[in-house]
Amino acid sequence: MQPREFHDGAQDGLEALESLDPDHIRSFSDLLVAMRKTAFGGRRLGEAFEVLWAMIEDPDCHVVLTLSGAMTIAKMGKIISGMIDHGMVQAVVSTGALIAHGLSESVGKTHYRHDPAMTDRDLFQRGYNRVYDTLEMESNLNYVEQVVSRTLKRIAPDQLLSSEMLTRELGKTLVEEHEGTGILKSAYIKNVPVYIPAFTDSEMGLDVATWAMGRALDRARSQAKDEAGVLRALHQVQPSFNPYLDLNSYADRMLSAKRLGIVTIGGGVPRNWAQQVAPYVEISNVRLGLDVKPPRFQYGVRICPEPDYWGGLSGCTYQEGISWGKFVPPEEGGRFAEVLSDATVVWPLLMVGLLERLRHKPAKP
Numbered sequence: 587m588q589p590r591e592f593h594d595g596a597q598d599g600l601e602a603l604e605s606l607d608p609d610h611i612r613s614f615s616d617l618l619v620a621m622r623k624t625a626f627g628g629r630r631l632g633e634a635f636e637v638l639w640a641m642i643e644d645p646d647c648h649v650v651l652t653l654s655g656a657m658t659i660a661k662m663g664k665i666i667s668g669m670i671d672h673g674m675v676q677a678v679v680s681t682g683a684l685i686a687h688g689l690s691e692s693v694g695k696t697h698y699r700h701d702p703a704m705t706d707r708d709l710f711q712r713g714y715n716r717v718y719d720t721l722e723m724e725s726n727l728n729y730v731e732q733v734v735s736r737t738l739k740r741i742a743p744d745q746l747l748s749s750e751m752l753t754r755e756l757g758k759t760l761v762e763e764h765e766g767t768g769i770l771k772s773a774y775i776k777n778v779p780v781y782i783p784a785f786t787d788s789e790m791g792l793d794v795a796t797w798a799m800g801r802a803l804d805r806a807r808s809q810a811k812d813e814a815g816v817l818r819a820l821h822q823v824q825p826s827f828n829p830y831l832d833l834n835s836y837a838d839r840m841l842s843a844k845r846l847g848i849v850t851i852g853g854g855v856p857r858n859w860a861q862q863v864a865p866y867v868e869i870s871n872v873r874l875g876l877d878v879k880p881p882r883f884q885y886g887v888r889i890c891p892e893p894d895y896w897g898g899l900s901g902c903t904y905q906e907g908i909s910w911g912k913f914v915p916p917e918e919g920g921r922f923a924e925v926l927s928d929a930t931v932v933w934p935l936l937m938v939g940l941l942e943r944l945r946h947k948p949a950k951p
Contacts, residue, residue: 615939615946627925631932634887634923635939641847641885641921642674642940648843649885652860653680654852654900656717658688658769659697660930665937667772672944675849677839678773678780679856682788685753685769685780686730687722689790692760692768693733695726727789733759734793748831749782752794779839781832783859798825837863840881847885851929853892853900861912868911884914886922889929 595602604623611617615635622632641647651669658666666688669675691697698714698721709716713724737759741747757774764771773780785791840846840863850857864880871878883904892901904922907913914920925932 613939613942614935615942618935618939627927630923630925631927631935634889634925634932635936637885637921637923638849638887638936638940639943641849641887644845644847644885646844647847647885648677648839648845649675649847649849650677650679650840650860651675651849652851652856653678653684654854654856655681655929656684656687656720657851657929658684658691659717659720659722661697662930662933663688663691663769664767665933666769667767668937668941669849670769670772670776670778672941673776674940676778676843677836678769678778679836679860680780680782681854681856682749682782682785682790685782686727686789688769689730689733689756689760690722690726692766692771693729693764694766695723695729697722697726730789731793731796733763734790735797736763738794738797745826746831747794747825747827748829748835749785750779750832750835752790753780753782779835781836781859783829783832784855785827785829794825794827833866836860837866841867841878843881845885846881846883848883848887850886850888850890851933852890853888853898853902858899861907861910864911880911882912882914884920886913886920888922888924889927889933890924891926891928893926 602623603625604620606620606624606628611620618632618635620632621628622636623629624632641649651666653666657663666678670678687697700709700716700719700721704712704714706716709721714721715724715727734756737752737755741755745751753770754774757768757770757772757780760768760771761774770780772778782788782790786795848860861883864882867878867880870876871880886904888904890900892898894901894903894906903924904913904920908915908920913922916922
């Protein structure tokens, strides 16, 4: 047995850590940079800050923001619209519920803190919908339905719909009719597409379904014998909605980009849908005899408390995604950071740090 060698980390090229000194911290960005030289969750947050900055500073990088969880009810909506306003993201992929609750806020409605003394039965009777510790009023969603209906009325009856097209038109409505900020409003102004892959799993999806049924209501009532028959007839009415318009629009955008970055808040369908563009191109090559280079993400920042050992997609690491051909391996230039934390805790810190850096960035000559 050979005797052990006692190396110093420097001779093996290891990075030295530094004690975080609060006396030398002057800003959020200073704090986040210092945290990268610490350990555990603090280091992960500091690394996420540096990767985020690298991707938004890369002029050839097309950044996709994927959103799941009740981030707008949790009052993160202005962070999302701020990222769009400041050119940090070029596409958004979201759950429909998150966008619907964001619309509620965009049209001037309010979310409230839940009083634990009120039971869920009481909440239902009073028209409150609870999301953990926060309340969305049913009357808010009813008003959002009116906004959606007014938007749909200016769309031609035979127009084929997609989530990208609907969110763009809703953004136009917000610009024309409502003051204040909003995710879809910012997206419309900045020409950033917003995709909702699981569109029917949302209040907006139900709004579009009832809008389509409403157009057929008079005809159904003239043909059915009772209200149950009317409802059955209406359920045979489907809006002209084609999700493949979204899929191919998104794929075209990804293929036209020189480099790709992804910011993942949570996981779920938005994350997987956004990441599947490389496998989509790859299987098209194999099955259709094409020769197109699959677009893979070179940068990635994930904020989600779920670990990978539960087996859920939300906890899947970017490293695992390399095996699916979705990401550029680190040895080929891929840069990734993952923060296992509640996004409402760390996302605001990252955003404030990024805005500080942008404000203090030297102007281009």
